[in-house]
Amino acid sequence: MRKIFVDVYAHFSKEGEITPISFVWLDGKTYEIDKIIEKRNAASLKSGGQGIRYKILVRSKVLYLFCDENRWFLEFI
């Protein structure tokens, strides 16, 4: 499992809630996040790291997007 750091566009609400909207993949393309299925604190045991884990749906593919101390990464096979 690889760990790929990505640039993320996110919405910061008045209440302080951060919602990722899209991310920039290695090819430079921006991918919209279609749905956030789940948000929780979790460890990334396979690619290494810990943070807020967003289980996201992108073009009908489920991915795990982590926010680890303000750096965002994707767990990717």
Added chain:
Amino acid sequence: MGRVILHVDLNNFYASVECLYQPELKNKPVAVCGESELRHGIVLAKNQIAKSYGVQTGEVIWQALKKCPNLVILKPNFPLYIRFSKLAQQIYSEYTDLIEPFGIDECWLDVTESTKILGSGRKIAYEIKERIKAELGLTVSVGVSFNKVFAKLGSDYKKPDAVTVITKENFKQIVWPLPAKDLLYVGSATEKKLSSIAIYTIGDIARSSPEYLKRILGKWGEVLWIFANGLDTTPVTPPIFEDNVKGIGNSITLPRDLNCLNDAEYVLRMLSESVAQRLRQQYLKCCTVQIWIRDSSLFSITRQEKLKNPTFLAREIFQKAFEIFKKHWNFKTPIRSLGIRALDLVCANSPYQLEFNSMEKLKLEELEKTIDKIRRRFGQSAVLPAILLSKTDLPCQIPLHNQIHPVAFFK
């Protein structure tokens, strides 16, 4: 209903955090060690694989490498460990507000009241264990018991990733056969004394008479007897209920020995900047300055003196520390470590006797507070005393540690 106390211990803490961030190391023996170039080269933590080779915490790197030549040695990353320690405490705080940290990786939790809603101590312990694993990627061992001493014993009893429940009914079977050294406050010296009178297990301590133990070990003899019999009643005390801090100090082991007064002045200046900054952060002043010196043969002394007036000024703390130093050290042996501690703390706005130069002092206080602001914005090295730029072979950064160290069991 009796008390329900949990002791949660993050297993191989530093090494586990490192392995979490570098999963490729998971199947290798790993040790987190101080930097040998800076002469801090001892094993601070090791993972389970390194442990199986016999690598021990506290031993020097070359000894560890002798036991395990393919040992992966990592430098410590304290800010990361502190972050994980806080995250773990956040999880504990969802079960009780009575949390007492004992170092960076251990906590006692009093969940007596929570059991009425959340289920038994055992259930809470398993839940915490699983949450820490899922949310932080670390394993813990948890001891559940009716007092703090047995809860700690429980967390040491089976590790890693385990829960041990010690009750009033089973403690004689679980605790009493354990070696005496497993009991809190039985160090190697006490263990030696105990074995000289044929006391080898915790059960042996429990079955002796407290008067006899008191004759051999002084007042601690009686305390150990109380511990061994499960009669400890010390409460779980969250830090906010603690007495005010007793002192603020910093010490440093240097990359090379200090041989002259000029070297000592340099290091004392650096330490006093750090101590003063931490005093100001906590809105405190000190009335006494203490210095600690350890020479190259590891012999150490502490000396202290009172100040005329309470202060949080780095320059006043330094002046006093340097004065004490000059009085008590003659460099017959070179110095390996130095420390400064600010004692007799009072609130920063407590009244004191005005002096002729009081206005001058107020100006200096404002000046040093301004330096704090600059350092907060631009980093610790943004403003440094010029002397700290004079030596390239000694560290010049002003440490601003605020780590959790185990506090005394008794308060």
